[in-house]
Amino acid sequence: MARPTTIHVCSSCGHTEARWHGQCPGCGEWNTLVEERAPAARAGGGAAAPRRAGPAAVPVALRDVRAETVARLSTGIGELDRVLGGGLVPGSLVLLGGSPGIGKSTLTGMATGNLAGAGRPTLYVSGEESAAQIRMRHERLETEGCRALDVPVLAETDVDAVLATIEAHRPAVCVIDSVQTLSAADLTGAPGSVGQVREVAARLMRAAKTAGTTVILVGHVTKEGSIAGPRVLEHLVDCVLQFEGERERTYRTLRALKNRFGSTSETGVFEMRQGGLVEVLDPSARFVGEATGKPGSVVLAAMEGSRPLLVEVQALVSQSEIVPPRRVCTGIDRNRLALVLAVLGRHAGVGVGTSDVFVNVVGGVRVDEPGADLAVALAVASAARGVALGSPAEAARPLACFGELGLTGELRTVGHPERRLAEAAKFGLGDAVHPGSAQTLRQALRAAFGAVRPVAA
Incomplete structure (x- = not known):
C-alpha cells in the first residue's frame, strides 16, 4: 500500500491523523486538523534512525558580519514608498491585505506599471481573473509614466507553475493576486485552506530569497477585518500592509502593521478616482x-x-x-x-x-x-x-x-x-x-x- 503523502495535524494538541476529521480524536477540539506534508520515510523502510549530532556551528559576532547595502526599488508611488520605508527591498515578501473593492489590485497594478516604465522586469500573477479581464482593468491605469499594459500577466492557480515562471524570467517584482487562490498539487486541501496557504507562502518565500525577487502577496480579509489564513502567514512575510477605507468614500489609508525594513508608524493616504489611486499629500x-x-x-x-x-x-x-x-x-x-x-x-x-x-x-x-x-x-x-x-x-x-x-x-x-x-x-x-x-x-x-x-x- 502506498504511503500517504500528507497527514492532518491538530493545531491544538499535535495529534496526527491520516484523514481529516471535524473533531480531533486526541483533544476533542473542533476544526483544528490542518493538512501538512508527511515526513519522508527512511530508505529501506522501518523507523527513521536517530540523527547524529554534527559538528558544532561557530557563531559570529555581529560586528564581524559583512552587511551589504541593497538599493531599494521605487514603486513611483510616494505614499507607498514611504510606508514601505523607502521602497521595495529585493528578495523580500510583502503581504497586502484589505477588504474587497478597496483598491488592492489598483495599487499593485500602478506599482508594477511604474516599475515597468522604469525598465524593471515585473510579473503579475492572478488566480481570480483571466488575462483579458486584467487588461480591461489596467487600461485605465495606463499613463505616460505608468506602463500598466507592459506588465507580463500570468493567469495561474498552480504554485509550481508560478515558481517555474519566476525562476525562468527572474522578475524584479512579482505580484500574487491573491495568495488564497494558489494551491499545491501534492496537498488535497482546497485553495485558501490553512495548509494550502501556509505551504504556498513558504514556497514563494524560498523562491523570493533565491531569485532576489520581491513578491507582493495580495491577501483576503475576514469579516472582522483581519487577514484571512493562518497567523503564521503574517509571521512569515517581511512586511504586512493594511489597506483601509470605505468603498462608498473616496479616501483610502495604507498602514504598515509589520515592517522588518522600516517603521510601522508611517501611514499613506490615497483618493480613489476614475484613473486609479491619487496620492493625498496634504490630507489635513x-x-x-x-x-x-x-x-x-x-x-x-x-x-x-x-x-x-x-x-x-x-x-x-x-x-x-x-x-x-x-x-x-x-x-x-x-x-x-x-x-x-x-x-x-x-x-x-x-x-x-x-x-x-x-x-x-x-x-x-x-x-x-x-x-x-x-x-x-x-x-x-x-x-x-x-x-x-x-x-x-x-x-x-x-x-x-x-x-x-x-x-x-x-x-x-x-x-x-x-x-x-x-x-x-x-x-x-x-x-x-x-x-x-x-x-x-x-x-x-x-x-x-x-x-x-x-x-x-
Missing part, C-alpha cells in the same frame, strides 16, 4: 476645508505615524425611543466611546443616558489613538447642548483639540503635542484645546464653549 487641507464648525463638530489633531493629521469628528445626540439607547460610531472604537460618555456624565455633568449617540470620523478615516478622547467628548457635549464650540468671535472656524481622558476626569498628555499644534496653526486653528491648556475635562469644556457659554456644573 482636505478634511479641514470640509469641516462645518456647527454644533457637534470639532477638528481632531491626530497623529498618523509620524505625520500630523487634522480630521473632523462629528456627533449627533437625539432623544431615544428605545431602551437601551443606541451607541453608533464610525472611525473610532465603540468601547472607547462608551468610556468617554461615562466620563462625560460623571465628571462634566453632560448626561446622555436616555439619548441615542452617533459619532463619525469624517472621510472614512479610522483613528485608534487615545488622543481622540477629548474630540469625541467635546463633539458629544456640543451636540447635546446644540451650541457650536469656540469663542463667539471665532464661531465661523471649527475648534481643534486633542487629548486623552482619564477615568477621574483629568486630561492626559499624548505624543507629539507640538507637531499637532503646529499643524492646527497652519490652518488657522491656533486656539486649540489640549492637555497643556486645560487639566480636566470640565476646564476643557469651559474653554471650548467660551466664557459667555459655560457648561453647567
Whole structure:
C-alpha cells in the first residue's frame, strides 16, 4: 500500500491523523486538523534512525558580519514608498491585505506599471481573473509614466507553475493576486485552506530569497477585518500592509502593521478616482476645508505615524425611543466611546443616558489613538447642548483639540503635542484645546464653549 503523502495535524494538541476529521480524536477540539506534508520515510523502510549530532556551528559576532547595502526599488508611488520605508527591498515578501473593492489590485497594478516604465522586469500573477479581464482593468491605469499594459500577466492557480515562471524570467517584482487562490498539487486541501496557504507562502518565500525577487502577496480579509489564513502567514512575510477605507468614500489609508525594513508608524493616504489611486499629500487641507464648525463638530489633531493629521469628528445626540439607547460610531472604537460618555456624565455633568449617540470620523478615516478622547467628548457635549464650540468671535472656524481622558476626569498628555499644534496653526486653528491648556475635562469644556457659554456644573 502506498504511503500517504500528507497527514492532518491538530493545531491544538499535535495529534496526527491520516484523514481529516471535524473533531480531533486526541483533544476533542473542533476544526483544528490542518493538512501538512508527511515526513519522508527512511530508505529501506522501518523507523527513521536517530540523527547524529554534527559538528558544532561557530557563531559570529555581529560586528564581524559583512552587511551589504541593497538599493531599494521605487514603486513611483510616494505614499507607498514611504510606508514601505523607502521602497521595495529585493528578495523580500510583502503581504497586502484589505477588504474587497478597496483598491488592492489598483495599487499593485500602478506599482508594477511604474516599475515597468522604469525598465524593471515585473510579473503579475492572478488566480481570480483571466488575462483579458486584467487588461480591461489596467487600461485605465495606463499613463505616460505608468506602463500598466507592459506588465507580463500570468493567469495561474498552480504554485509550481508560478515558481517555474519566476525562476525562468527572474522578475524584479512579482505580484500574487491573491495568495488564497494558489494551491499545491501534492496537498488535497482546497485553495485558501490553512495548509494550502501556509505551504504556498513558504514556497514563494524560498523562491523570493533565491531569485532576489520581491513578491507582493495580495491577501483576503475576514469579516472582522483581519487577514484571512493562518497567523503564521503574517509571521512569515517581511512586511504586512493594511489597506483601509470605505468603498462608498473616496479616501483610502495604507498602514504598515509589520515592517522588518522600516517603521510601522508611517501611514499613506490615497483618493480613489476614475484613473486609479491619487496620492493625498496634504490630507489635513482636505478634511479641514470640509469641516462645518456647527454644533457637534470639532477638528481632531491626530497623529498618523509620524505625520500630523487634522480630521473632523462629528456627533449627533437625539432623544431615544428605545431602551437601551443606541451607541453608533464610525472611525473610532465603540468601547472607547462608551468610556468617554461615562466620563462625560460623571465628571462634566453632560448626561446622555436616555439619548441615542452617533459619532463619525469624517472621510472614512479610522483613528485608534487615545488622543481622540477629548474630540469625541467635546463633539458629544456640543451636540447635546446644540451650541457650536469656540469663542463667539471665532464661531465661523471649527475648534481643534486633542487629548486623552482619564477615568477621574483629568486630561492626559499624548505624543507629539507640538507637531499637532503646529499643524492646527497652519490652518488657522491656533486656539486649540489640549492637555497643556486645560487639566480636566470640565476646564476643557469651559474653554471650548467660551466664557459667555459655560457648561453647567
